[in-house]
């Protein structure tokens with residue numbers, strides 16, 4: 001059967017249900033062979049193809065109606081994709097020139113095959129949902145770090161892949177309306193998906209430059225709500241969340257509501273902050289808390305008051321396992337974030353210190369059997385710029401490094417954890433200082449060690465690229 005409808009375009013391309021019969025809408029470089037139609041959006045038609053030269057399957061995006069503006073948009077999308085290297089953001093391979101007068105530009109990218117996030121709504125456990133959105137947030141945070149905002153994160157733009165027993169990996173596609181925060185004209189209402197876009201994206205007023213990233217924060221919160229409840233956000237997400245109390249702990253509810261705040265100013269300050277909190281939430285297990293805590297399922301403050309007044313690290317450390325200690329650390333970390341948001345910096349700092357204390361105990365107790373507490377401590381410390389000075393953060397990382405050095409293990413994860421510590425130590429120091437260069441060299445050696453044991457681990461590759469980028473930056477080049 002041949003279908004046209006939604007996919008009709010200037011070239012009257014006919015797309016067959018039988019993958020083998022599909023053909024590209026216009027002629028492109030001969031090395032690419034059409035292997036089927038993947039999908040279409042407002043401006044593009046995407047096909048699966050075989051790249052004869054590099055002997056691999058790829059996805060190719062064609063312009064639906066080639067015009068000067070459409071070509072500019074494709075180039076802008078390609079450039080946006082080229083700026084980021086993260087497993088949660090679709091990789092770009094090339095952008096090709098027209099081959100004759102009836103042809104146009106085309107974009108060659110990584111082929112991502114799997115279900116859309118939309119198909120998983122309501123089917124994952126809460127922890128799986130948090131972990132998935134955590135990975136996605138890491139990718140979006142990389143986008144923000146290079147000055148881009150996605151603008152249209154929705155369940156149709158995230159494809160889930162899974163290799164063997166590894167955890168599912170979400171990949172964000174379609175950066176066609178990704179914009180720079182500094183840009184004057186934003187893609188107002190253009191192409192965005194109404195149920196998942198921020199309220200300000202539906203209005204006519206210009207969004208202030210410092211608020212542009214908040215639209216992605218809103219959409220990520222909306223995706224998480226969608227995954228745990230099976231429903232898109234309604235006008236009253238607080239009421240919606242109450243109906244799924246059993247699946248949604250008080251800190252998670254609070255997190256989602258803050259992402260979905262009507263006013264962008266009330267949302268989290270940055271995607272990096274969102275990444276940090278999702279990391280904590282993925283470890284938070286309400287059923288591991290004492291009954292009295294579970295019963296006080298009101299707000300995180302109630303939980304935290306109990307934490308601070310009734311529990312001391314030493315009281316817990318005697319009979320607590322490493323996982324329990326990490327859970328305690330997460331609670332204090334979440335509370336620290338809450339206090340910081342309320343402007344209570346001193347109390348927030350105390351909670352952050354408690355969290356660090358618990359993480360340290362967990363690292364000692366786990367004795368190298370799991371590297372998770374070490375990585376989580378590093379991730380927590382480096383997101384605390386508001387609470388600790390640069391020299392304090394540096395001292396905390398050095399302290400963590402000595403804990404890591406005491407672990408006697410050949411695990412690649414340990415090398416990865418150490419690479420991460422060295423990388424952040426370098427980031428805390430001024431470029432071109434001797435100590436900066438030394439940390440970077442150590443980071444490079446450690447990540448190479450991890451990669452020599454487990455070469456195809458995406459997050460090892462991502463860190464390697466970040467280290468290379470820092471090295472290039474200090475020598476004036478780019479990654």
Ligand SMILES: Nc1ncnc2c1ncn2[C@@H]1O[C@H](COP(=O)(O)OP(=O)(O)OP(=O)(O)O)[C@@H](O)[C@H]1O
Pocket residue numbers: 038039040041042043044045046059090109110111112113156173174175176177191
């Ligand atoms: N890298 C990829 N791998 C596999 N399938 C893809 C890939 N990129 C896009 N697709 C498929 O093609 C469809 C259309 O892609 P996309 O949404 O990027 O097009 P678009 O026209 O730029 O979107 P819009 O203009 O609506 O923002 C997607 O919904 C998806 O099904």
